[in-house]
Amino acid sequence: MARFDLTDFEWSVIQPLLPNKSRGVARVDDRRVLNGIFWRLRTGAPWADIPARYGPHTTCVNRFNRWRKAGVWDRILSAVSKAYDGDIQMIDSSSIRVHQHAANSKKQTRSRCMGRSRGGLTTKIHALVDACGLPIYLKITEGQAHDGRSAQDMIDTVERGNVLLADRAYDSNALRQTLAARGATANVKPMPNRVMALRFNRRLYRKRNLVERFFNKIKHYRAVATRYDKRDDNFLAGIKLAAIRIWLRFNESMT
Structure with missing residues (x-):
């Protein structure tokens, strides 16, 4: 596991909160894409510099934007912070x-x-x-x-x-x-x-x-x-x- 990747515990919390996709082409591995998004967030590097181990950088940036528009990040934050x-x-x-x-x-x-x-x-x-x-x-x-x-x-x-x-x-x-x-x-x-x-x-x-x-x-x-x-x-x-x-x-x- 790379330095900034999600731990098994973190992934176990996030995974059930992600959108379900039951039809169409299978979505690229969510955990790998999220690890790429968090790598960019932690390092501040340009999207294009995301390491190849996380897949194409375009997949990471498109997933980030699409889920932002769909309110996915808001829903996850709301869920994990309920116990404040x-x-x-x-x-x-x-x-x-x-x-x-x-x-x-x-x-x-x-x-x-x-x-x-x-x-x-x-x-x-x-x-x-x-x-x-x-x-x-x-x-x-x-x-x-x-x-x-x-x-x-x-x-x-x-x-x-x-x-x-x-x-x-x-x-x-x-x-x-x-x-x-x-x-x-x-x-x-x-x-x-x-x-x-x-x-x-x-x-x-x-x-x-x-x-x-x-x-x-x-x-x-x-x-x-x-x-x-x-x-x-x-x-x-x-x-x-x-x-x-x-x-x-x-x-x-x-x-």
Whole structure:
């Protein structure tokens, strides 16, 4: 087994979640193709450089795109993350530098989630993780997007009795009111210019390093650490694949 290939445990989880094809020409071996996709995701190499042991690179890229359009990657991530620990959830973002090969698309017919920020042309990954630092929800925006406003559609899993940890970029009355209406607690570091002091548990806030650790883990995948994809949906699909692998490795370590 090559270095970045799926383990038997990982494959046993993924295989039942893949599409069934009962008619027509037999599909090229799914495990081999997935290993090629994960190899490219981990190394950040161009699709054309996928080693021959994984078959034609066109098969890997076509399968990646087809299953992205069919929502397969979303379904797998949803399935492997169902057992998240929601008592404490953490939200944060991280900016990713856009490679020049991703920025030179001639067709500008849709938003590509690329924006100008201090680091140049960037894309921002937003992540909501559980009490173990495992991803629950992922999205991308332009690099200059405001963290607090981007969080409004990410916190549906924060329910009564849960606590949301976030840094001061997420300190807003609107977010606090949304959580309070659900019976959840916002342990968000307050902005220094707030007139009225807000309840803030510094000891609990230290657990927020788990979301930062998640970003460190996901950036081991070089196709995530630097954005080479021209399309935002392809880049987000790669992020979700990396998140699936993180979940699978965590679950395997617990068995």
